[in-house]
Amino acid sequence: MDLNEVAIFVKVVQVGSFHQAAKLLDMPNSTVSAKVSALEKRLGVTLLHRTTRKLQVTQAGQAFYARSLHAIQELQGAEEEVTSNQGEPQxxxxxxxxxxxxxxxxxxxxxxxxxxxxxxxxxxxxxxxxxxxxxxxxxxxxxxxxxxxxxxxxxxxxxxYFAPFASAAYLKAHGAPTHPKELREHTCLQFAPLGKEKWELVNKAKSKVTVPMPGKLIADDLNVIKDLVLSGEGIALLPTFICESETKRSKVVRILPEWRSDVxxxxxxxxxxxxxxxxxxxxxxxxxxxxxxxxxxxxx
Incomplete structure (x- = not known):
């Protein structure tokens, strides 16, 4: 029994591709294909049907994969048990x-x-x-x-969680809202996954408010939104942890501090x-x- 053949076959089935398996195993495509072919020849059965578009596991291949996967996991567990408390991590x-x-x-x-x-x-x-x-x-x-x-x-x-932030320059020019509903009077920069039509905010008392958004600027990249806030282009909901440094240096200000998105x-x-x-x-x-x-x- 060649355990390398078995391990390569299992990886091919897991990722559904000879090419991806070769990439993960850091070996040529030809080696992966040859190993699986050698395994099929030794077993005397077809484990995989290969086409240019997809890989199909045969019934025999599915049965062999299930047993082989369990065996490999046991071997990996044995190796990890022996090495987990030994040697330098590398x-x-x-x-x-x-x-x-x-x-x-x-x-x-x-x-x-x-x-x-x-x-x-x-x-x-x-x-x-x-x-x-x-x-x-x-x-x-x-x-x-x-x-x-x-x-x-x-x-x-x-x-x-997300909270509303603006630059000091923007607030000096436009003033700071005192309630979420006043955000409608400001230029709001929207992060698309949070909603293109509205912002939903909650306070510590669990009161919720929905603020309709005009959709003046919408982006799906938080770093772009953050850069625009730093440039004084408007107010945005940003994760508090990505604004730590800028907040400490007073480059951005958290406004409406009682309000935030869901945690x-x-x-x-x-x-x-x-x-x-x-x-x-x-x-x-x-x-x-x-x-x-x-x-x-x-x-x-």
Whole structure:
């Protein structure tokens, strides 16, 4: 039995592509194809039907995949159990996060992690889509909001919310609103996922108010919205954690301080494993202390 053949076949089925499997396994496409073909020849059955458009797993392939996946997970668990408390954390750690969230929260963590563990190499994937951690070979994600995939492990770090911000120059020129309904008299810069037609705000007394938006400027990039606020172009709802530095330097001002969007949890998410590998364990330990401190002030 060639366990490499089995492991490669499992990866191909997991990601649904010879090319993607080769990329994740860091080997040529031809090697991946040859290994799967050799496995089929040894077993005497067709495991995969290959076409130019898609990959179809045969009935025999599905049965073999299910048993093989369990066996490989057991082997990985055994290896992780032996190595989890031994040696220096090392290897490539692939992380993903939404662009604004990751660029605000991760630089400090990564800097400290690389200083403490120089043998860990970090690959960052900033994406505002939902990255499939297993098929794309990602070790850890930071996600905001309620998590729907119950097959993943989630570790809550804190909470975040959006609040109205403006530059001092804008407020000097146009004045500051004293109630959310007065926002209609101002230039509001809208982040599309929060709503193109209205803003919904709540205060600490749980009173809610809906503010219709004229849609003068709408963008789906938080960093663009933030830059426009800094340029004095208007008022925007921004996550409080991405405005920390600018608020301390008085470049932006949080207005209507009693009002905010709904609170959303922020969590680490990673694929389930019996024993967390050393590089992931080291990163989580460093990041948890830093991020819980940064996010705790957002809790209400």
């Amino acid at each position: 290897g490539t750690l692939r992380l993903t996060a939404p662009t604004a969230l990751g660029s605000s929260l991760l630089p400090e963590v990564i800097s400290l992690c690389m200083k403490k563990h120089p043998k860990i190499h970090i690959e960052l994937i900033f994406a505002d889509r939902m990255v499939d951690l297993i098929t794309e070979g990602v070790d850890l994600a930071i996600r905001a909001g309620e998590l729907s995939d119950s097959s993943l492990v989630a570790k809550k770090l804190g909470v975040g 959303r949890p922020i969590s680490f998410v990673y694929p389930p494993q019996k024993f967390v590998n050393p590089k992931l364990k080291a990163f989580i330990e460093i990041a948890t202390d830093i991020l819980k401190e940064r996010l705790k002030d957002n809790e209400i």
